[in-house]
Amino acid sequence: MIKNLIFDMGNVILDYTPRRIASFFTSDPEELDFLCREVFSNREWVSLDKGVMTEEQAIESICSRVPEKYHKLCRKVMAEWENYFLPVEGSYEQILLLKKRGYKLYMLTNASLKVYKYRKNSPAFDLMDGMFVSSDVHLLKPDPGIYLCMLEKFGLKAEECLFFDDVEVNVEAAQKLGIHGHVFRKGPDEIIKTVEEYEKQNAQ
Ligand SMILES: [Mg+2]
Structure with missing residues (x-):
């Protein structure tokens, strides 16, 4: 689940x-x-x-x-x-809805320390229960180490996580560790639809 x-x-x-x-x-x-x-x-x-x-x-x-x-x-x-560096249209609204549905939200990003400055560019940052930034740990996706460090830091079980990334190799690296993954293409309602697909599979 x-x-x-x-x-x-x-x-x-x-x-x-x-x-x-x-x-x-x-x-x-x-x-x-x-x-x-x-x-x-x-x-x-x-x-x-x-x-x-x-x-x-x-x-x-x-x-x-x-x-x-x-x-x-x-x-x-x-x-x-x-x-x-402006918001992807529709992402914040979908993430807000999923927060209201009770999901825990995390960010895993290859980014410089400047991310702490430009996090104000989207209110989605403030919805996160945790942020994991590559420059803090000197590891980059798709290095398996960054996923493992993040799971450990926030006490997450791989099989209970669904990861969205636009880069296929980053998603594949997560999947190899047992994390569910989705290659994001900025489609309308893509985040919500993907989560709902997983909910449906779980209900069957
Ligand atoms: Mg990306």
Whole structure:
């Protein structure tokens, strides 16, 4: 029986689409390509998510390997990108409904420590019974260690958890540990419908 719902953050709670976020800083196609390639999801991004680099170190590292003409833009984007990290439409409303139905809610995210700053971007953060952030534990999904640490920290049984993530390998890693998993595609009512499917299976 599912008692706990675990949500990824990027592309489940907040919309992580680098090109959309970058478009708030420039409309130049060449600069958009540059930002997507060299800032978002690059090695510094991964190091920030893993909690092995500070924001300042990441900015210096990016600037050390890109042409000087981009430095100002990079600094601005790194300082302000989270202002444009906006909610996935409909997720909060569905999660609120599931909270009212009695499910315990958790977040499991590959994210930098900045998540504690931009958690105000969606009221869904405040619905969580627990948050587990990669940069706090220096582990990234799909490393099995991060799922196991989270289950242990919150005292959860794998078979009582249903995990939503937009990245298939992250869901597969959870499933290998006995956690139920669903690859999230931002469909209308997808969270509610998925939970109800599990409820139906359980009732049979
Ligand atoms: Mg994600």
